[in-house]
Amino acid sequence: MNMNFLDYYKILGIDKTATPKDIKSAYRKLARKYHPDLNPNDKDAKRNFQQINEANEVLSDPEKRKKYDQYGKNWQHAEEFEKAKQYQQQSSNYQRPDYSGAQSEGDFSDFFESLFGGSAGARRSRQANYRGQDFNTELHLDLLDAFKTHKQTLTVNGKYIRITIPAGIENGQTIKIPGHGGHGVNGGPNGDLYITFSIPNHPDIKRLGNDLYTKVDLDLFKAVLGGEITIDTLKGKVKLKVKPETQNGSRIKLKGMGFPIYKNEGHFGDLYVTYFIKIPTNLTDKQKELFRELSRSEF
Amino acid sequence: MQTEYLIEVDKFCASHNIEISFISSLEQNGLIEIITIQETGFIDSGQLQQLEKYIRFYYELDINLEGIETITHLLRRIDLMQDEIIMLKNRLRLYETE
Numbered sequence: 001m002n003m004n005f006l007d008y009y010k011i012l013g014i015d016k017t018a019t020p021k022d023i024k025s026a027y028r029k030l031a032r033k034y035h036p037d038l039n040p041n042d043k044d045a046k047r048n049f050q051q052i053n054e055a056n057e058v059l060s061d062p063e064k065r066k067k068y069d070q071y072g073k074n075w076q077h078a079e080e081f082e083k084a085k086q087y088q089q090q091s092s093n094y095q096r097p098d099y100s101g102a103q104s105e106g107d108f109s110d111f112f113e114s115l116f117g118g119s120a121g122a123r124r125s126r127q128a129n130y131r132g133q134d135f136n137t138e139l140h141l142d143l144l145d146a147f148k149t150h151k152q153t154l155t156v157n158g159k160y161i162r163i164t165i166p167a168g169i170e171n172g173q174t175i176k177i178p179g180h181g182g183h184g185v186n187g188g189p190n191g192d193l194y195i196t197f198s199i200p201n202h203p204d205i206k207r208l209g210n211d212l213y214t215k216v217d218l219d220l221f222k223a224v225l226g227g228e229i230t231i232d233t234l235k236g237k238v239k240l241k242v243k244p245e246t247q248n249g250s251r252i253k254l255k256g257m258g259f260p261i262y263k264n265e266g267h268f269g270d271l272y273v274t275y276f277i278k279i280p281t282n283l284t285d286k287q288k289e290l291f292r293e294l295s296r297s298e299f
Numbered sequence: 300m301q302t303e304y305l306i307e308v309d310k311f312c313a314s315h316n317i318e319i320s321f322i323s324s325l326e327q328n329g330l331i332e333i334i335t336i337q338e339t340g341f342i343d344s345g346q347l348q349q350l351e352k353y354i355r356f357y358y359e360l361d362i363n364l365e366g367i368e369t370i371t372h373l374l375r376r377i378d379l380m381q382d383e384i385i386m387l388k389n390r391l392r393l394y395e396t397e
Binding site for chain 1: 314347348351352355356359360361362370374377378381385388389390392393395
């Protein structure tokens with residue numbers, strides 16, 4: 001448990017003599033800058049917002065501010081303080097703006113929880129029934145996983161969720177699982193769960209949208225004379241006819257051998273194969289002579 | 300056929316402690332759509348997430364309607380640009396060496 005001291009005054013950019021009006025003003029200014037609604041998918045902004053929300057939670061409440069000023073740096077003694085003053089039983093009628101949309105259970109620091117007893121210690125001034133917070137998570141898949149529709153079980157806030165991942169999901173794509181976010185406030189609906197997929201490059205096959213790209217080594221003789229080769233694709237091994245006089249770097253398209261099209265079952269992109277012609281090495285004297293002879297021919 | 304879930308505007312305002320005039324202003328500014336059935340206003344549940352965002356902007360961040368309109372426009376642009384960045388990053392990976 002990391003319980004570093006948090007300087008709430010510094011977080012809000014105010015000094016210790018700040019009035020409630022100064023605190024409110026500083027909070028509003030920073031909230032407008034870091035509110036998650038204004039900074040979608042920005043983890044740093046979310047972290048900053050949680051800190052300023054927490055700072056405001058403490059400093060805008062006279063009782064909490066007093067306790068923080070007295071025990072902040074020595075939070076270890078907070079419990080003794082609790083017992084002595086039975087702080088939790090005191091009620092506060094203080095009203096403050098409540099940034100409900102982005103704050104949920106577990107959003108307060110360990111430092112806050114040690115002093116004030118967790119988010120239960122936070123006040124809610126507007127008793128509105130809001131939908132719960134949306135959760136964001138990242139799921140890593142390899143290219144082969146993304147190639148087929150499959151099920152996965154995720155653990156989100158201690159709960160198991162079984163989801164079906166449709167074939168063709170793309171790197172960076174986000175899907176929404178409705179109702180699996182945070183619980184609603186005062187009977188409001190649950191938030192949603194957003195899963196962003198991270199699919200690293202495959203060592204041999206690259207993907208762009210629904211098309212796949214791969215490189216195949218081709219020996220010089222087959223490139224010159226033509227022939228047949230077998231290549232690995234995500235659909236299995238495929239035999240290819242190589243045309244005579246195939247050039248280095250030339251590309252062929254295998255229609256329908258690419259990636260499945262997302263939510264369009266039975267439809268696939270294309271596979272592009274680029275030939276890399278390998279020049280033979282360690283030639284014998286006889287082979288070199290044959291090449292010399294060939295080089296004397298007119299093309 | 301997809302089922303639509305409609306929320307009565309009056310009930311929504313009562314449960315969120317907000318004025319009906321705020322919802323009307325959002326509609327007048329083209330930020331939400333109100334469906335009227337037998338003279339009663341309803342909000343499609345699909346708009347709930349966006350609507351609650353507007354409420355937070357207005358009541359909690361003190362942003363006026365003009366500000367909300369501007370922010371909404373900019374957030375849409377951010378969304379599009381983020382999609383474009385993902386697409387470009389994926390395209391770039393095609394040229395990255397292992």
